[in-house]
Amino acid sequence: MGPVPRRADGTFDESDPPPGTRGSRETTTRPDGIRGNDVSEHKHLTGSTDVYHDDQQLRAQREMAARRGGEHELVLTSNRPLSGNPPTPPVTPSTGAARRPTTVYYHDPATGTTFTWDRQTQTWS
Numbered sequence: 001m002g003p004v005p006r007r008a009d010g011t012f013d014e015s016d017p018p019p020g021t022r023g024s025r026e027t028t029t030r031p032d033g034i035r036g037n038d039v040s041e042h043k044h045l046t047g048s049t050d051v052y053h054d055d056q057q058l059r060a061q062r063e064m065a066a067r068r069g070g071e072h073e074l075v076l077t078s079n080r081p082l083s084g085n086p087p088t089p090p091v092t093p094s095t096g097a098a099r100r101p102t103t104v105y106y107h108d109p110a111t112g113t114t115f116t117w118d119r120q121t122q123t124w125s
Contacts, residue, residue, distance in 0.1 A: 029060040037070025045078045045091045052076055054096030062102060073103045082108055089115055089124050 033040035039061050043052055058074065065072035074097060080090040089106040098104050104117035106124060115124035 029057050031061050037068040039065040039070060040073045042075045050091050051094050052091060052097050053094045058097060072101055075105045075107055077107050077109060081110060093117055
């Protein structure tokens with residue numbers, strides 16, 4: 001059985017994904033934590049990396065949390081100290097990584113302080 005025509009003119013391009021899969025990929029993910037129905041992921045940023053970007057793993061975990069009827073959370077840490085006055089985390093999530101329904105936290109291991117990312121102001125609180 002050959003490929004099913006996909007385009008209005010009846011043509012099919014072999015580089016097109018199979019019917020019903022355009023724009024989607026199945027991703028297997030193992031989150032760092034499951035708490036009830038909630039799904040949690042931890043990312044430690046080192047060196048000069050200051051923004052954590054969305055990726056297939058986070059998207060799959062958001063879907064997993066939704067299917068479970070729970071929340072998705074991302075916890076960021078870094079080997080760099082807090083900076084500024086008042087002290088703020090040295091890393092931020094990208095807009096994609098911080099999209100709803102993900103709640104993003106930054107935990108500073110040196111002080112034990114945890115910050116929450118505010119989507120509206122694009123700042124830590």
